[in-house]
Amino acid sequence: xxxxxxxxxxxxxxxxxxxxxxxxxxxxxxxxxxxxxxxxxxxxxxxxxxxxxxxxxxxxxxxxxxxxxxxxxxxxxxxxxxxxxxxxxxxxxxxxxxxxxxxxxxxxxxxxxxxxxxxxxxxxxxxxxxxxxxxxxxxxxxxxxxxxxxxxxxxxxxxxxxxxxxxxxxxxxxxxxxxxxxxxxxxxxxxxxxxxxxxxxxxxxxxxxxxxxxxxxxxxxxxxxxxxxxxxxxxxxxxxxxxxxxxxxxxxxxxxxxxxxxxxxxxxxxxxxxxxxxxxxxxxxxxxxxxxxxxxxxxxxxxxxxxxxxxxxxxxxxxxxxxxxxxxxxxxxxxxxxxxxxxxxxxxxxxxxxxxxxxxxx
Ligand code: NAD
Ligand code: IPM
Ligand code: MN
Numbered sequence: 322x323x324x325x326x327x328x329x330x331x332x333x334x335x336x337x338x339x340x341x342x343x344x345x346x347x348x349x350x351x352x353x354x355x356x357x358x359x360x361x362x363x364x365x366x367x368x369x370x371x372x373x374x375x376x377x378x379x380x381x382x383x384x385x386x387x388x389x390x391x392x393x394x395x396x397x398x399x400x401x402x403x404x405x406x407x408x409x410x411x412x413x414x415x416x417x418x419x420x421x422x423x424x425x426x427x428x429x430x431x432x433x434x435x436x437x438x439x440x441x442x443x444x445x446x447x448x449x450x451x452x453x454x455x456x457x458x459x460x461x462x463x464x465x466x467x468x469x470x471x472x473x474x475x476x477x478x479x480x481x482x483x484x485x486x487x488x489x490x491x492x493x494x495x496x497x498x499x500x501x502x503x504x505x506x507x508x509x510x511x512x513x514x515x516x517x518x519x520x521x522x523x524x525x526x527x528x529x530x531x532x533x534x535x536x537x538x539x540x541x542x543x544x545x546x547x548x549x550x551x552x553x554x555x556x557x558x559x560x561x562x563x564x565x566x567x568x569x570x571x572x573x574x575x576x577x578x579x580x581x582x583x584x585x586x587x588x589x590x591x592x593x594x595x596x597x598x599x600x601x602x603x604x605x606x607x608x609x610x611x612x613x614x615x616x617x618x619x620x621x622x623x624x625x626x627x628x629x630x631x632x633x634x635x636x637x638x639x640x641x642x643x644x645x646x647x648x649x650x651x652x653x654x655x656x657x658x659x660x661x662x663x664x665x666x667x668x669x670x671x672x673x674x675x676x677x678x679x680x681x682x683x
Contacts, residue, residue: 332396333348333396336415346621348625353676354675371402381415395628417465426489428590429454454574455493457565459567485521493564494564498541507540508562509561509564516545549563553580575603585616598628601624615663617664622644625641640675648671651670
């Protein structure tokens with residue numbers, strides 16, 4: 322993270338597919354906010370993604386991590402994934418590479434219903450669907466430790482190790498409790514599969530037991546991940562904060578996204594407090610709709626609001642959220658939400674809203 326100066330420096334990595342469509346629209350909204358705030362914010366674009374990989378064989382270029390770490394405050398990221406790269410090698414190198422190498426151990430994925438009519442759950446309203454998923458983001462089954470043996474033979478074996486360190490588990494569980502305490506939230510739920518994954522998640526159990534004792538004012542409990550998946554659909558109102566491992570957090574955050582209107586709306590932050598952090602929508606590159614101009618930009622825009630919060634631009638973050646809520650209320654939305662607007666039309670509407678409602682800049 323850069324040290325000093327009022328100017329925010331943002332690295333923009335749009336990536337592949339709809340990442341290249343929604344990210345520039347989010348930047349457009351950020352530029353309107355910047356003008357409203359009369360505060361400096363600089364954007365530098367990086368073309369890392371499938372095209373560059375296929376053209377030059379480069380995924381995460383040498384020196385990239387140091388550059389981002391030392392010269393930028395935050396990274397606004399789109400999505401990676403391209404059918405022309407079936408191995409997904411570039412996505413693993415760039416996205417997982419940045420999460421690991423920048424040590425972005427908190428993957429914060431809020432699930433927030435912004436308009437009652439968007440949830441597929443009957444009789445649920447905004448007050449029932451408002452929770453935060455904290456996904457461990459640097460370990461677990463994602464570390465790429467493993468291998469194959471006798472590949473291509475009938476006896477082939479594939480092994481993928483689940484790596485859980487005491488430090489890694491403790492810091493994400495502690496972060497969840499701290500977040501709850503700082504935000505006046507009373508309930509923290511840790512979820513694992515310790516009944517089957519006795520070694521890896523036995524560690525989660527031991528650490529959770531220890532850490533929860535240090536937060537007696539918070540009502541903490543444990544649910545196995547299968548039960549959590551069921552409970553979050555049956556009665557989402559019972560959760561404030563959920564903390565879980567890397568893989569389960571990935572799955573539960575898509576489930577949560579759908580409860581709040583779908584992947585097109587879901588934001589996330591990959592955070593290490595005090596260090597250069599990366600903000601991306603929960604969705605992927607959506608090859609099935611890429612190039613059509615109909616991707617929902619609101620997930621990326623709400624992601625930008627999370628980035629503004631992280632940068633300390635709180636009133637500006639609120640202005641962006643107010644704009645998104647207003648667009649939803651007016652039904653000025655893309656086809657995934659039942660509207661007929663294009664990606665660019667929705668973003669232009671938000672820019673207009675920001676320009677007309679510049680309460681944050683006053
Ligand atoms: P996806 O999130 O790209 O798409 C899932 C479904 O949601 C599709 O039907 C898609 O059209 C829809 N959708 C997603 N975002 C939308 C938006 N903004 N507006 C409207 N509809 C939207 O998931 P997938 O199809 O499983 O994955 C596609 C590629 O993206 C894969 O290569 C995958 O690995 C990658 N991926 C990347 C990230 C990331 O970079 N953070 C996240 C998830 C998936
Ligand atoms: C996400 C994505 C990634 C993940 C993939 C692309 C590796 O699904 O950010 O949710 O599993 O973390
Ligand atoms: Mn995912």
